[in-house]
Amino acid sequence: MTVLTAGRRILLLLGMPAVLFAVWWFATADSTDVYFPPLSTILRKFGEVWAGDRLTADILPSLLRLTAGYLLAVAVGVGLGLVVGMSRVVRDVLEPVLELFRAVPPPVLVPVIMLFAGIGDTMKILVIVSGCVWPILLNTVEGVRAVDEVLSDTCRSYGITGPSRLWHLVLRSASPQIVTGMRQSLSIGIILMVISEMFAASNGLGFTIVQFQRTFAIPEMWSGVLLLGLLGFVLSLLFRFAENRALAWYHGLRRAQRDT
Amino acid sequence: MTPSAIASVKTKPAGTGAGPGGAPGRRGPGTVTALRGLAGLAGLVAVLEALPHTGVVSADYLPPASEIGRTLWHLLAENAFWTALADTLTGWGLGLAIAVVAGVVAGVVIGSVPVLRAVTASTIEFLRPIPSVALIPVAVLLYGTDLESTLLLVVYASFWQVLVQVLAGTQDVDPVADDTARSYQLGRWGRVRYVLWPTALPYVMTGVRLASAVALVLAITAELVIGSPGLGHEIAVAQNSGAVSRVYALVLVTGLLGVAINLVARAVERRALHWHQSLRREG
Numbered sequence: 001m002t003v004l005t006a007g008r009r010i011l012l013l014l015g016m017p018a019v020l021f022a023v024w025w026f027a028t029a030d031s032t033d034v035y036f037p038p039l040s041t042i043l044r045k046f047g048e049v050w051a052g053d054r055l056t057a058d059i060l061p062s063l064l065r066l067t068a069g070y071l072l073a074v075a076v077g078v079g080l081g082l083v084v085g086m087s088r089v090v091r092d093v094l095e096p097v098l099e100l101f102r103a104v105p106p107p108v109l110v111p112v113i114m115l116f117a118g119i120g121d122t123m124k125i126l127v128i129v130s131g132c133v134w135p136i137l138l139n140t141v142e143g144v145r146a147v148d149e150v151l152s153d154t155c156r157s158y159g160i161t162g163p164s165r166l167w168h169l170v171l172r173s174a175s176p177q178i179v180t181g182m183r184q185s186l187s188i189g190i191i192l193m194v195i196s197e198m199f200a201a202s203n204g205l206g207f208t209i210v211q212f213q214r215t216f217a218i219p220e221m222w223s224g225v226l227l228l229g230l231l232g233f234v235l236s237l238l239f240r241f242a243e244n245r246a247l248a249w250y251h252g253l254r255r256a257q258r259d260t
Numbered sequence: 261m262t263p264s265a266i267a268s269v270k271t272k273p274a275g276t277g278a279g280p281g282g283a284p285g286r287r288g289p290g291t292v293t294a295l296r297g298l299a300g301l302a303g304l305v306a307v308l309e310a311l312p313h314t315g316v317v318s319a320d321y322l323p324p325a326s327e328i329g330r331t332l333w334h335l336l337a338e339n340a341f342w343t344a345l346a347d348t349l350t351g352w353g354l355g356l357a358i359a360v361v362a363g364v365v366a367g368v369v370i371g372s373v374p375v376l377r378a379v380t381a382s383t384i385e386f387l388r389p390i391p392s393v394a395l396i397p398v399a400v401l402l403y404g405t406d407l408e409s410t411l412l413l414v415v416y417a418s419f420w421q422v423l424v425q426v427l428a429g430t431q432d433v434d435p436v437a438d439d440t441a442r443s444y445q446l447g448r449w450g451r452v453r454y455v456l457w458p459t460a461l462p463y464v465m466t467g468v469r470l471a472s473a474v475a476l477v478l479a480i481t482a483e484l485v486i487g488s489p490g491l492g493h494e495i496a497v498a499q500n501s502g503a504v505s506r507v508y509a510l511v512l513v514t515g516l517l518g519v520a521i522n523l524v525a526r527a528v529e530r531r532a533l534h535w536h537q538s539l540r541r542e543g
Contacts, residue, residue, distance in 0.1 A: 016383045035401055092296035097304050103518025105477040107484055108492065108511050111499035115321045115507075187391065191481070194393045198485050206393075213397035221397050228394035236389035 037219045046223040054208065059227075062204040065121060066193045069128025073185060077133045078178060081140025082170065091141065102138060106131030106188055107195050119200035127196045132185035139181030143174025176250050179243055186239055190232055205231075323505040332509040341494070345513070348490035351407060351479040352472075352521075355414025359475070360468055363419050367426025367464075372448075372456060377427070388424065392417040392478055393485075400486055410482040410490070417478045418471035422464070429463030430456055465532055469525040476521055480514055491517075 025039045050059065084090050084098075109130050117123035147170055155161075155169050171178075197206030209224035244251070305325045312319035323331075335341045370376045392413050399409040433456055441451045483492025491514055498506040 012378045013382045016379050017386060020383065089296065092293045093300035093303070095300070096297040097300045099522075100301075100515050100519060103473075103522060104511060104515035105480040105518060107477065107481040108495055108514050110484070111495055111507055112511060114499070115504065116317075187389065190391045191393050191477075194391065194396075195481060195485060198393075198396065209394075209397055213400060218401070221401075225394045225398060229390035232389040232391045232394070233386055 034216075034218055037222065041219045042222045042226065045219040046226060049220050049223050050227055058203050058205055058208050061121075062193055062197065062206070065124045065196075065204070066128060066189055069125040069192075070132055070186065070189045072125070073129045073132035073189070074136055074182060076129065077136030077181065077185075078140050078171075080133075081137045081174075081178075082144060082166065084137070085141040085144025085174070086170070091145070098134070098138060098141075102134035106192055110192075110196055110199050114200065124193070124196040124201070124204075128189050128192045131192045132189045135184040135188070136178065136181040139177045139184075140174055143177030144170055146177070147173045176247060179247060183239060183243070186235060187232070190228075190235065194228065320504065323508060327505050328508045328512065331505040332512060335506070335509055335513075344489065344491050344494045345517075347407075347488075348479055348483065348492070348517075351410035351414060351482070351488070351490060352475050354407075355411045355479065356418055356468075356472055356475040358411070359415045359418035359471055360422050362415070363422025363467065363471075364426055364464060367423050368430065368452060368456065368460070371427050371430025371460070372452060384420075384423065384427075388420040393481065396482070396485055399482070405486055405488045407488060409486050410479055410488045413478045413482045414475045418475045421471040421474055422467040425463040425467030425470070426460055429460030432463070433459045462533055462536055465529040469522075469529055472521050472525045473518065476514075476518055 021039075028036055028038045029040070031038050084094055106127075110127050113123055113126050113130065117126050151169060151173065155165050160168065193204075194206035194209075197204035198210045201207040205224065205228060209221060209228070212218075212221035212224060308322070308325040308328070311317045312322050312324045370380055395413055395416055399412045403409040403412065437455050437459075438451065441455045446454065479490065480492040482488055483490035484496050485492075487493055487496065491510060495507055495510045495514075498510060
């Protein structure tokens with residue numbers, strides 16, 4: 001029985017991807033269309049192109065910039081969000097300004113930031129920060145605002161104030177919202193990583209893929225598209241893993257509430 | 261049904277203001293809030309005006325607010341500007357419409373057939389996080405700098421936003437209501453129309469609101485990077501020709517456009533859901 005259920009689950013999990021993969025494989029098997037090379041060629045190129053020097057020359061710099069920008073955005077977003085969220089006056093004053101900044105499509109900041117920071121790593125990290133910070137900031141504000149009043153009063157009567165109140169009450173109860181913001185930011189971060197490199201760069205994933213496309217190295221280009229897709233998928237898996245660890249208490253709480 | 265397959269489709273428990281009542285009423289004691297907000301905006305303009313004059317930031321990089329304002333004023337008199345704005349809105353609107361229709365249809369079909377839902381769950385989870393900018397080279401190759409390039413990116417990015425919300429919505433159907441409908445001999449279509457659709461509608465509207473923001477980002481991105489006509493392309497041209505204050509004015513326009521789209525999306529959501537308890541409770 002358990003073997004059967006496990007088999008069924010694996011079939012459900014892998015069935016459709018396998019079919020799609022097979023369709024792609026056979027539909028392009030003898031393809032002579034320059035734009036749609038056979039999947040076998042793309043996969044062969046994938047190994048050739050990305051396993052060698054490019055791993056350290058392109059993939060690594062991209063990932064480092066993404067990590068630096070993203071972490072910086074989390075720090076700034078949560079920090080500012082706490083300040084803004086805890087004071088009603090500050091929130092009222094800044095809310096329209098923040099909404100405006102958030103509404104600016106992040107990629108248009110690339111040309112603006114290029115003015116200040118040139119075209120180096122600083123520019124790319126700043127671009128990632130400037131795009132990722134808003135969802136985190138605004139979600140932190142919402143989360144801080146929605147702190148349970150009973151808990152807040154309880155903390156006050158127990159004399160929990162200052163940093164320990166911030167850490168144990170405010171950050172804790174805002175964390176589901178903060179994580180929601182971080183999830184939105186992650187996909188924005190990947191987009192900006194690629195775009196900032198497409199715009200002006202000498203290395204990185206975005207740069208290399210556009211280079212392939214401009215030189216009509218089509219199978220290589222497709223392998224880059226695959227790699228980007230894979231990267232997005234893996235990062236979102238990692239994120240979900242981390243989220244399940246960090247917010248286990250919250251998900252448990254919600255499950256319990258739903259069951260009753 | 262395997263619970264894990266369901267759980268993996270419904271990924272956003274707290275999610276992005278997902279589900280009914282995603283937009284909590286944000287009304288303080290009205291006028292004070294509005295005045296403070298205006299003060300904030302005025303403060304921003306003042307800072308932007310003062311910074312280049314004090315020399316902290318070179319006026320070559322950040323023109324004073326008054327100059328940006330003047331450029332924006334001149335921009336409004338240009339035909340090219342309005343054409344670009346229309347191009348952007350066309351790409352946005354068309355892409356969003358295609359994505360919403362496709363997302364709703366696919367979501368309702370997949371969501372109302374348990375087998376389909378179980379089979380497609382892993383595929384959706386795989387395809388959804390793929391950044392749509394990965395498709396930029398493909399779009400350039402296939403469509404060059406035409407509108408289709410923009411559409412490809414916009415549709416891909418917004419489709420998943422809608423689909424995931426619709427799937428979450430179809431899962432929320434009250435079993436009692438569904439059984440009641442069955443006892444009253446409603447057919448498959450009747451149950452979709454009178455049970456599933458009203459349940460899913462709040463989720464659909466959330467999906468549309470999220471998708472409308474994403475669609476604008478991708479439309480402008482496509483124009484900026486690929487060079488298909490629109491505001492993004494205008495920004496790239498202005499930047500290449502060193503027209504700094506024009507860059508800022510155009511960026512401001514995209515921001516205002518984003519705010520406007522957000523407001524419209526919220527208004528539409530409120531209209532479409534006026535019957536829903538999450539909104540009735542407020543009134």
